[in-house]
Amino acid sequence: TTAPTVSTKPTFASLAKPTKAPVVSPTFQLTITYKPSANPKTFAPSSSPCNISSGELDALESLYYSTNGAKWLWRPNIYNDFGANWTFPAQVSDPCSLNWQGVTCKPLSIGKCKVEQLRLNEYEMHGPLPSEIGLLTGLTSLELQANRLEGTIPINISSLTGLSGNLWLYDNRLNGSIPTQISALNKLTNLFLFNNKLTGPLPSQLSTLTALTQLALYTNKLRGPIPQFLSTFHCLQLLQLNNNEFTSSIPDIFDNLSVLQQLQLDNNHLHGQLPSSLSKLKSSLQYLDLSVNSLHGDPFVFLGFPFIEFVNISSNHFNDMSSLRSASLSSSSSSSSSIDATYSLNYLDMSSNSLSGSLPSNMGYVFPKLKTFLASNNCFKSYIPESLCSLSNLTSLLLNNLGSRCPSSDVSIPLNTFLSNVVNRKYTIPSCLLSLPSLQTVQLTGNYLYGTLSEVSPSLESLTLVGNALVGSIPKSIQQSSSLTDLQLSLNRLSGTLSKDAFQYLPRNSTITLFSNRLSGDIPKSMDSFNKNNADILTGNLFYCSSDGPSSNLKNHDTYSCGTSSIDFYKYIYIAIGIALVLGSAALFVCILLKKHSNNQESLLLVTYFRLMKPFPRPFVHTIFNSRFLVMCLFVALFMTLFNVGMKTADGSSKEFTNSRYNTH
Numbered sequence: 251t252t253a254p255t256v257s258t259k260p261t262f263a264s265l266a267k268p269t270k271a272p273v274v275s276p277t278f279q280l281t282i283t284y285k286p287s288a289n290p291k292t293f294a295p296s297s298s299p300c301n302i303s304s305g306e307l308d309a310l311e312s313l314y315y316s317t318n319g320a321k322w323l324w325r326p327n328i329y330n331d332f333g334a335n336w337t338f339p340a341q342v343s344d345p346c347s348l349n350w351q352g353v354t355c356k357p358l359s360i361g362k363c364k365v366e367q368l369r370l371n372e373y374e375m376h377g378p379l380p381s382e383i384g385l386l387t388g389l390t391s392l393e394l395q396a397n398r399l400e401g402t403i404p405i406n407i408s409s410l411t412g413l414s415g416n417l418w419l420y421d422n423r424l425n426g427s428i429p430t431q432i433s434a435l436n437k438l439t440n441l442f443l444f445n446n447k448l449t450g451p452l453p454s455q456l457s458t459l460t461a462l463t464q465l466a467l468y469t470n471k472l473r474g475p476i477p478q479f480l481s482t483f484h485c486l487q488l489l490q491l492n493n494n495e496f497t498s499s500i501p502d503i504f505d506n507l508s509v510l511q512q513l514q515l516d517n518n519h520l521h522g523q524l525p526s527s528l529s530k531l532k533s534s535l536q537y538l539d540l541s542v543n544s545l546h547g548d549p550f551v552f553l554g555f556p557f558i559e560f561v562n563i564s565s566n567h568f569n570d571m572s573s574l575r576s577a578s579l580s581s582s583s584s585s586s587s588s589i590d591a592t593y594s595l596n597y598l599d600m601s602s603n604s605l606s607g608s609l610p611s612n613m614g615y616v617f618p619k620l621k622t623f624l625a626s627n628n629c630f631k632s633y634i635p636e637s638l639c640s641l642s643n644l645t646s647l648l649l650n651n652l653g654s655r656c657p658s659s660d661v662s663i664p665l666n667t668f669l670s671n672v673v674n675r676k677y678t679i680p681s682c683l684l685s686l687p688s689l690q691t692v693q694l695t696g697n698y699l700y701g702t703l704s705e706v707s708p709s710l711e712s713l714t715l716v717g718n719a720l721v722g723s724i725p726k727s728i729q730q731s732s733s734l735t736d737l738q739l740s741l742n743r744l745s746g747t748l749s750k751d752a753f754q755y756l757p758r759n760s761t762i763t764l765f766s767n768r769l770s771g772d773i774p775k776s777m778d779s780f781n782k783n784n785a786d787i788l789t790g791n792l793f794y795c796s797s798d799g800p801s802s803n804l805k806n807h808d809t810y811s812c813g814t815s816s817i818d819f820y821k822y823i824y825i826a827i828g829i830a831l832v833l834g835s836a837a838l839f840v841c842i843l844l845k846k847h848s849n850n851q852e853s854l855l856l857v858t859y860f861r862l863m864k865p866f867p868r869p870f871v872h873t874i875f876n877s878r879f880l881v882m883c884l885f886v887a888l889f890m891t892l893f894n895v896g897m898k899t900a901d902g903s904s905k906e907f908t909n910s911r912y913n914t915h
Contacts (some may be wrong), residue, residue, distance in 0.1 A: 300346045300363040306384040311338050312382035317375035364388035372396045384409035391415035402426035408434040416440045430455040440464045452477050464488040476501055492516040501529045512537040523547035534789035541565050550574045562599040569604040576612030592617055599624040608633040614640040632697040634675045639682035650695040712736040738763045747771030766790035
């Protein structure tokens with residue numbers, strides 16, 4: 251039997267690595283295949299008896315009855331691959347020569363054996379571990395994972411001092427604290443107790459387990475500080491304490507952990523800055539997850555690590571990018587041997603922090619092998635560095651709401667900065683970005699990006715650009731794509747028409763949202779075949795409609811008012827009238843101020859004003875320059891504008907289908 255595939259949270263047993271970049275979503279979790287060492291073969295059946303001690307037989311019998319052995323999920327023994335089912339009461343104390351499932355024996359002398367390994371994972375064992383388990387004193391590995399074991403870990407487990415391999419009790423329902431008696435197992439190399447209900451702090455007595463190479467305690471309810479004694483585990487390669495309730499800063503324990511390859515402390519209540527000793531892991535660390543804590547300071551301690559592949563520092567309070575900016579300054583497309591480049595990193599999630607400023611211009615050269623990059627929800631300006639186009643392996647790019655985590659007194663894009671960058675074309679999507687050959691997922695929602703859309707890669711599966719200021723038409727490569735299953739371009743200023751065969755090659759269950767743009771012309775016939783409510787393209791656009799109205803497969807088809815782009819002309823007239831009224835009100839306000847401060851003396855401006863108004867009747871002049879009248883006109887103009895750009899009526903009951911081909915409106 252082998253250990254199961256672990257899919258609930260990233261694991262790195264036997265230092266397994268992700269084989270390909272996963273599909274990324276806002277609730278993304280990485281899955282890494284669990285790869286234990288190969289199981290030794292069970293003791294071959296023999297006609298010669300090989301008896302175990304009565305104490306060992308009592309231990310197996312107690313385990314059988316305590317965990318409802320009559321209902322264990324036995325493996326089918328078709329080719330003698332798994333061995334025979336256990337039977338009690340035993341006729342003879344000979345589970346070794348009878349080849350019982352999960353029991354591996356070692357001969358001691360003629361006719362005598364001892365149980366060396368016990369492996370019963372996924373046997374649907376249900377019940378507590380009996381204290382008699384401590385009678386199996388010859389065990390080197392105990393693996394009872396992925397069952398329904400309950401109760402506490404028995405303190406008699408301390409008698410298993412020969413355990414030099416695995417103590418695997420993960421994926422059960424064990425509760426209570428970790429017994430201090432485990433400290434007697436000082437030869438143990440792999441301790442996996444994750445996915446249980448264990449509570450309390452890590453006992454200081456565990457400091458004797460200095461032979462550990464893998465310690466996985468994640469997804470329990472462990473609390474208290476992360477203990478300082480972990481610094482003595484010089485052989486440790488895997489440390490997983492994530493998904494617990496640890497409350498402390500990360501201790502400065504890494505000076506002597508020179509072979510640590512995977513560190514997971516995510517989903518706790520950790521605070522403070524990262525310890526300086528993390529830099530000592532440069533020659534070994536491959537996987538780092540510190541997400542969902544309250545850490546602050548500079549998180550980029552991993553820069554220049556030659557073997558680091560996965561970094562997740564999301565959902566913290568990190569606010570210092572000085573080391574990343576320094577690395578960016580020393581990196582460029584020509585300096586491929588830059589000392590600060592991190593060549594092996596393929597996954598970086600720095601989203602939901604308080605990082606500010608802009609993404610460094612040489613970001614792509616600092617992490618040249620990135621496959622997945624997430625930086626959403628920070629306090630960044632909406633600058634997307636063109637160096638990202640150098641990431642030929644990039645598959646997923648999520649940069650949503652780059653400035654959403656700014657303090658209320660701060661503004662991610664000040665008006666003067668925004669206007670100056672409009673002229674300099676800074677806040678745009680680099681034309682080379684969407685055509686990267688491996689790109690599959692792009693999300694750039696809510697960043698006030700402007701400019702036109704470029705052609706996209708044929709490998710692109712998801713494109714989300716909602717809430718920007720993009721203009722121009724939708725590129726042909728998007729309309730003719732056969733790979734896009736999620737296309738969201740709503741709340742922009744896209745214009746032009748869709749081709750007659752637009753989106754006809756997309757899967758019928760694809761999601762398409764194009765509402766609130768300036769699209770016009772005919773609605774493509776292919777939209778009729780999409781699943782109901784998966785296509786939202788009508789509201790806020792100016793499509794033609796037939797006399798029967800738009801297809802019932804389209805969202806909001808029953809309240810949509812069709813129109814043409816000719817209505818744009820009137821829209822601009824109304825806007826001009828509104829601006830003129832506002833300026834007129836401002837002029838009147840200035841005149842009143844001048845009159846108040848003229849000390850009853852005629853100013854040149856007032857004299858000129860009244861001379862210009864002299865030909866008009868006095869009641870008319872008083873009316874059109876009355877402030878209330880001006881405000882009323884402004885609201886009327888805005889009201890007319892909104893209802894003439896295809897907005898649906900307030901009560902949703904009006905149904906008006908207008909088309910210049912069929913009637914004049």
